[in-house]
């Protein structure tokens with residue numbers, strides 16, 4: 285499913301109206317009807333419904349919603365937020381129908397914020413059709429006061445946003461002033477970029493994209509380069525097939541290089557996640573001083589103790605590794621490795637030893653590799669980087685805030701520039717490829733915010749790569765399975781209680797669920 289910004293939505297709407305010949309007022313009727321379908325499923329007939337409508341096309345959708353709800357027998361009141369002479373075009377058609385039918389209507393210009401607040405308090409359902417993708421800048425007075433009044437009364441109400449919560453930018457997800465905190469957002473054609481960026485995720489609630497007869501194929505006709513959202517169907521097609529007559533060699537050999545005296549658990553989580561998601565063999569290369577602990581925790585992996593100094597892998601480990609590198613299909617490097625002394629030099633030597641192995645680079649290996657990015661794209665095997673925003677900031681020599689504000693642009697630029705695959709982690713992780721394809725993961729929450737969670741993800745990515753998934757498929761499936769595991773394990777153990785162990789269990793349960801569907 286594609287994700288569009290404000291301009292691209294406009295282009296797709298206009299193409300439908302001007303090239304396909306479907307009038308905008310029909311699209312608006314469809315849009316309103318679809319919102320009503322959602323509301324009627326969740327709201328008993330006696331619900332009091334207040335529809336707040338602005339002057340643009342989003343308000344136009346609101347007029348349709350109010351009329352259709354009235355016809356279904358709901359106790360509905362439409363409140364027009366602006367002077368009626370500002371309503372134009374398709375919205376005017378539907379406003380006139382509403383007025384001609386003499387349906388319940390309150391003009392905000394003829395009342396006070398106190399009266400409106402009273403109406404807001406009385407309602408069970410509030411439909412936000414104040415502003416849609418036409419928002420520019422912070423919501424101005426007095427609409428900002430209305431929005432803040434809705435949010436103050438929101439606790440026991442269903443707040444349904446039409447297309448996007450008013451005040452949230454469809455392009456960036458930024459909220460510069462007030463914005464509606466929706467419980468549900470019914471969005472048209474496809475989700476908007478802002479749902480997954482900046483503050484957007486905090487405002488949209490549960491979202492659903494509905495068809496309004498704007499064909500999604502318009503995106504291809506218009507040659508729009510749109511990111512996609514990860515869906516269960518996409519993941520189903522991305523899980524590697526397992527021939528019943530396969531053997532451990534069929535399912536790939538993952539090498540995990542990591543660990544140091546301070547971070548013993550990280551490479552263990554990575555190795556376990558790889559094994560529990562189907563890799564045929566996993567070898568764990570760790571500093572020899574932590575070998576006994578790792579060995580006792582991890583009997584199912586092969587172990588490769590590496591020479592170390594003060595608990596960090598040392599330079600001579602390169603020789604030990606290089607004799608055996610050809611055994612491995614995929615190498616995950618970094619979890620718990622720490623900033624090894626002379627680490628940059630270590631990394632440069634390591635990269636020179638690689639042949640066609642695929643490489644997943646995480647944690648401090650990202651830091652140690654930051655000056656070698658130009659070389660990464662020339663490696664024979666696929667290269668995947670999995671930075672969290674802090675690590676991304678270090679790769680770009682900037683700060684976390686800048687990364688978070690421009691996640692989508694950064695992902696879109698970085699992967700093609702260095703000819704590698706990027707998984708920019710965080711709330712709503714972004715995957716980008718050398719060909720500039722982009723996917724956003726809409727799943728996962730704070731149950732994943734615990735040390736070791738990223739190490740599990742690295743193991744999962746490496747495992748799927750070793751099982752011969754294409755890199756983009758491995759990343760799509762891994763990000764989804766990891767995030768879904770966080771969600772389903774949180775239902776059992778609370779969001780507070782999920783640890784990397786539960787995530788690993790959750791991942792295999794999720795693979796089972798998705799393969800069985």
Ligand SMILES: NC(=O)C1=CN([C@@H]2O[C@H](COP(=O)(O)OP(=O)(O)OC[C@H]3O[C@@H](n4cnc5c(N)ncnc54)[C@H](O)[C@@H]3O)[C@@H](O)[C@H]2O)[C@@H](O)CC1
Nearest residue numbers: 297308340341342415416417418419420421422423424447
């Ligand atoms: N034919 C179409 O193009 C369709 C559009 N649709 C709806 O149309 C919406 C987009 O419509 P529009 O482009 O008319 O835009 P909006 O309805 O989002 O808003 C435009 C109006 O809001 C005002 N405004 C913008 N920023 C403001 C701010 N910061 N504070 C106060 N007022 C502000 C503008 O002055 C303008 O009057 C979509 O979100 C969707 O709901 C749907 O009806 C489907 C069909």
Ligand SMILES: Nc1ncnc2c1ncn2[C@@H]1O[C@H](COP(=O)(O)OP(=O)(O)O)[C@@H](O)[C@H]1O
Nearest residue numbers: 709710711728729730732733735736737738739
């Ligand atoms: N609030 C959240 N919502 C969604 N995903 C999250 C959230 N917090 C953390 N995650 C995910 O958890 C993982 C954490 O990775 P990372 O920060 O590298 O942790 P660590 O290095 O401790 O293993 C990432 O995949 C990230 O996307």
Ligand SMILES: [K+]
Nearest residue numbers: 412415448450
């Ligand atoms: K809205």
